[in-house]
Amino acid sequence: MAAKMKYLAGIDAGTTGVTVMIADTHGHVIGTGYREYPCRFPHPGWVEQDMELMWQRICEASREALAKTGVNPQEIAALGFSSQRGTFVLVDKEIKPLADSIVWSCGRATEELKWIKENLGADRYHDITGVPLSGLWSYAKIKWVIDHRPALFEKCHKILNGQEFFLHKFGSEDISSDPASITLNGMMDIARLDWSKELCSLINLPIEKLPPMKTPARQVGVISRNASQESGFAEGMPICFGAGDQQCAAVGAGVIREGLAEITIGTAMVMVAHIDSRKKDPKHRVLIGGSGIPNKWDMEGLAFATGVCLRWWRDTYGQMEKQAAAALGMDTYDLIGAQAASAPPGCKGYLFFPFFTGQVTPHYADQARGGSIGLSLIHDRAMMARSIMEGGAYENRMIVEAMEEVIGRPFDSIRLSGGGAKS
Structure with missing residues (x-):
């Protein structure tokens, strides 16, 4: 007989650490796990992170939450996931990182920002995206990669946010994103809630390198055998795409x-x-x-x-x-x-x-x-x-x-x- 589903699990992979939370089906939190992970600063103003190290910390925090609660993993109905936004990683066809991720707070794209302003203009950019033109968004940093790391960009199969990457590590084969996760990428057509073809064309970014857009809060797969062994969650448990970390927080706080x-x-x-x-x-x-x-x-x-x-x-x-x-x-x-x-x-x-x-x-x-x-x-x-x-x-x-x-x-x-x- 299958175990009765009594619990839900949620993971928020932030910038400085990951929180894993287990709650009952009424929303009462019964236990958490937490692990910190570092940022790297290879040059002044640059900020990067090791995605594989972050995955290790996610698994450690997951095992900690399970150990603290004593919950039978078979009784957890599903896992929901959210992560920091505006941080991206270039991956190959095996969805393995080609380099450390570039973090949302990284300030390397000053010259690229000037180029975008000169060739598109702040007003047009704002009309398309709904956000002010800034070098802090992923858009200018992706142009930096295209201009300064062309060989790396050529090898790149997809440009992913953390949520897509880590859900794949858990077992998802649905490599996609959603409008509630990409505001800080700074390249969404706000009217269509999809990637802007105009912005991609401007910096010679093939739109195929971006994950397709779908809706937030959906199932994207189940926990794989390898992920089960690493994290402690039950093999075959449904895993779900949440939304951007702050969008999840707002809905959870009743901001509707x-x-x-x-x-x-x-x-x-x-x-x-x-x-x-x-x-x-x-x-x-x-x-x-x-x-x-x-x-x-x-x-x-x-x-x-x-x-x-x-x-x-x-x-x-x-x-x-x-x-x-x-x-x-x-x-x-x-x-x-x-x-x-x-x-x-x-x-x-x-x-x-x-x-x-x-x-x-x-x-x-x-x-x-x-x-x-x-x-x-x-x-x-x-x-x-x-x-x-x-x-x-x-x-x-x-x-x-x-x-x-x-x-x-x-x-x-x-x-x-x-x-x-x-x-």
């Missing part, structure tokens, strides 16, 4: 009508708002993209380094907090958060600028960098930690104000998710 928005605070801070119809921002500040709800749109604002800045603080200056947290059996971030809570609002005039990887919404200043002002002898560690959090909050205020101008009214509700929501 205009007037509602959700902010995820993780590596980046991302705000997603549902819109009832496709809108335009004449000032080119916010992003219009595909929603996690099929055939619908959403509006986004991005702050790329909110969580990274706090991790930088932890790893660069937080050795004392790490040691104290270990002795107390606490998470280091919880201890840093407690310190920050003890500092006064405004940090006595100390202001932190969290633009470590550029400023995104609403100014799209790729070359902007972080900094601080107002530091004096009255400031201490607690105020410095708090200023990092406040800097992220101030940056997100710019996003909220831009979005409310586009929809013409204040939001009814803004909901929080992600690790930063615990603070």
Whole structure:
């Protein structure tokens, strides 16, 4: 007799780590697994990741979640998957990486951005895609690969986001994408919710190298024998394409009508708002993209380094907090958060600028960098930690104000998710 299906599994492969979650069929989380993985910085401003190492960490986190819950893998009905967006990897016909992935925060495409602006124009680009022209999107970086790594590009069979690559590792033979996953690729025809033929033609990108577009939230295969042995999930279990990580978070937070928005605070801070119809921002500040709800749109604002800045603080200056947290059996971030809570609002005039990887919404200043002002002898560690959090909050205020101008009214509700929501 087949086991009764009592549980669901979900995986979110983010930029700095992967979370594997097991829940019952009522949505109650009964256990999680987590593993960090690094980014690589081969040149100033470049950011890459080892996809095979990330796969190892995904499997480790999966086994951890299963071990913590004690769940029989045969009782898990299906696995859903989401991943970071705007990070892409070139693969061969065997769907094996030809090089490390180029991460969404990578800033290598400055000259390519200038070329696109000169040969297409920011207004035309925005009309096609619904997003402001920026070198942070995959589009300019793919042109960089075409121009600077022609032999690599010639070998490339497909250009995949993480979600497609890792689902294939789990056993999917359906190598496809969806409109809710590719906003940050910066090459979608927003009216058609499909790849833009005009943009592909402009940079000599054969559209066949991109995965075909389908709808989000669909089954794409079952767990293979090899993936079962590596991850611990049951062979033959259905695996499902979710959507972009932030689109999944928004739907999960109940953002399904205009007037509602959700902010995820993780590596980046991302705000997603549902819109009832496709809108335009004449000032080119916010992003219009595909929603996690099929055939619908959403509006986004991005702050790329909110969580990274706090991790930088932890790893660069937080050795004392790490040691104290270990002795107390606490998470280091919880201890840093407690310190920050003890500092006064405004940090006595100390202001932190969290633009470590550029400023995104609403100014799209790729070359902007972080900094601080107002530091004096009255400031201490607690105020410095708090200023990092406040800097992220101030940056997100710019996003909220831009979005409310586009929809013409204040939001009814803004909901929080992600690790930063615990603070």
